[in-house]
Amino acid sequence: MSVEEILSGISFIPRNTTNTTVRCSQNSLMKAKSAFFNFTSVAMLVTLCAGTLYATPSRPQNSTPRQAVNRRRDAFKADKAKGVHATYQWELSGPNGGEWWLSVNDGTYTTGRGKINNPNVTFAASDEDWVAMSNKTLKFPWAYLTGRLKIQGSLSLAKKLDEIFP
Numbered sequence: 001m002s003v004e005e006i007l008s009g010i011s012f013i014p015r016n017t018t019n020t021t022v023r024c025s026q027n028s029l030m031k032a033k034s035a036f037f038n039f040t041s042v043a044m045l046v047t048l049c050a051g052t053l054y055a056t057p058s059r060p061q062n063s064t065p066r067q068a069v070n071r072r073r074d075a076f077k078a079d080k081a082k083g084v085h086a087t088y089q090w091e092l093s094g095p096n097g098g099e100w101w102l103s104v105n106d107g108t109y110t111t112g113r114g115k116i117n118n119p120n121v122t123f124a125a126s127d128e129d130w131v132a133m134s135n136k137t138l139k140f141p142w143a144y145l146t147g148r149l150k151i152q153g154s155l156s157l158a159k160k161l162d163e164i165f166p
Contacts (some may be wrong), residue, residue, distance in 0.1 A: 094127035
């Protein structure tokens with residue numbers, strides 16, 4: 001919706017030289033609020049993601065998906081995994097790609113290479129992008145919004161994984 005379309009429903013009626021009354025039709029007011037909300041939401045999302053696109057990590061860098069999976073072991077928070085029963089699948093393309101799975105079961109987890117039956121969440125990305133995400137040099141929201149990370153399944157369980165393995 002253009003500014004002209006929004007303003008077309010607004011009429012200015014001068015009462016005197018110091019005060020101006022603005023009359024808006026209900027429809028124009030709703031369109032203006034909707035346009036403002038949409039613009040504001042997009043601006044906030046872009047700012048949030050762009051501002052955190054590249055961060056300086058404070059931990060050792062991974063260079064392969066295998067190293068990324070192995071390093072997750074050190075980050076596991078059993079208290080955050082209490083009551084969680086979920087399976088995750090990674091499908092990574094590229095020369096160091098492959099398939100990995102992770103199963104979280106009430107404060108414990110197991111991991112392996114290959115496919116797992118009926119995962120709750122499946123992540124698909126290139127091996128390089130996954131390593132960058134695990135190194136925190138590429139943020140998950142930005143990768144998802146730009147199509148570099150595809151997520152199938154429960155988004156709430158996908159977010160939970162970040163709490164379990166910060």
